[in-house]
Amino acid sequence: KFPFTKNKKQQTTKPLGLDHNHLPKHVAIIMDGNGRWAKNRGMPRIAGHKEGMGVVKKIVRHASDLGVKVLTLYAFSTENWKRPKKEVDFLMKLPVEFLNTYLPELIERNVQVQTIGDFTVLPPHTQKAVKEAMSKTKDNDGLILNFALNYGSRFEMVNAVKQIAAEVEQGDIRVSDIDEKLFSRHLYTSELLEPDLLIRTSGEQRLSNFLLWQLAYAEFWFTEVYWPDFDESLFEKALFDYQNRKRRYGGV
Numbered sequence: 001k002f003p004f005t006k007n008k009k010q011q012t013t014k015p016l017g018l019d020h021n022h023l024p025k026h027v028a029i030i031m032d033g034n035g036r037w038a039k040n041r042g043m044p045r046i047a048g049h050k051e052g053m054g055v056v057k058k059i060v061r062h063a064s065d066l067g068v069k070v071l072t073l074y075a076f077s078t079e080n081w082k083r084p085k086k087e088v089d090f091l092m093k094l095p096v097e098f099l100n101t102y103l104p105e106l107i108e109r110n111v112q113v114q115t116i117g118d119f120t121v122l123p124p125h126t127q128k129a130v131k132e133a134m135s136k137t138k139d140n141d142g143l144i145l146n147f148a149l150n151y152g153s154r155f156e157m158v159n160a161v162k163q164i165a166a167e168v169e170q171g172d173i174r175v176s177d178i179d180e181k182l183f184s185r186h187l188y189t190s191e192l193l194e195p196d197l198l199i200r201t202s203g204e205q206r207l208s209n210f211l212l213w214q215l216a217y218a219e220f221w222f223t224e225v226y227w228p229d230f231d232e233s234l235f236e237k238a239l240f241d242y243q244n245r246k247r248r249y250g251g252v
Ligand SMILES: CCc1cc(N2CCCCCC2)n2ncc(-c3ccc(F)cc3)c2n1
Pocket: 031, 034, 049, 050, 052, 053, 056, 074, 075, 076, 091, 092, 094, 095, 096, 098, 099, 113, 129, 130, 133, 147, 149, 227
């Protein structure tokens, strides 16, 4: 007799906790809501960014402890240059401050710092701090902590098209060689696994020109919570929901 339950719908027990053996390998996060968080408290926007940086440290620790392989954080988009100069100057100091206080722990945790985005237009002090972190952690094989800095997905994709067109023009490749794999290899993320899960805070349900090609098959998880109020338990809830979406309860 088939093990069917009385009623048509398959009844299966839903796991209670996180299955540490089936975590998403690559989690991407749009850390949104820092300005609104500050505004609601009558504080300047930069206070929200500052608070948000503390949450980055907490979530990096937790992702590293859980065994997530890659964590990509949208820290600065190409659109963010339109913010007031004072705010942009503040934001451009955050990588320096973050690494001054946290690089030793990242090294101890075997974290490898990487970046995606058009790096060369960042201020020299920002570039210097991030380059130092990348070189000091390049041999680590723990969590890959990947910061999207001055990143824009459409710029990245047009850039790839230009590179590929130039390779065809030079005769390095033929048009018939161009396929999805070759295109992916011309993106900033060429060495990375594609994201399995995208998390976005503050209730916005948009991609905002983030990893448009790479997120083609990712699960999207949204929360109303502003990034400064995001924490380890919400992070685990996103991973738990991801696991329960990927599982099919008896169905195909
Ligand atoms: C360049 C703008 C920016 C903004 C920012 N925010 C503000 C916006 C989102 C909330 C988080 C705090 N963070 N937080 C960490 C970094 C960081 C970047 C590179 C690196 F190597 C180490 C740390 C960061 N960078």
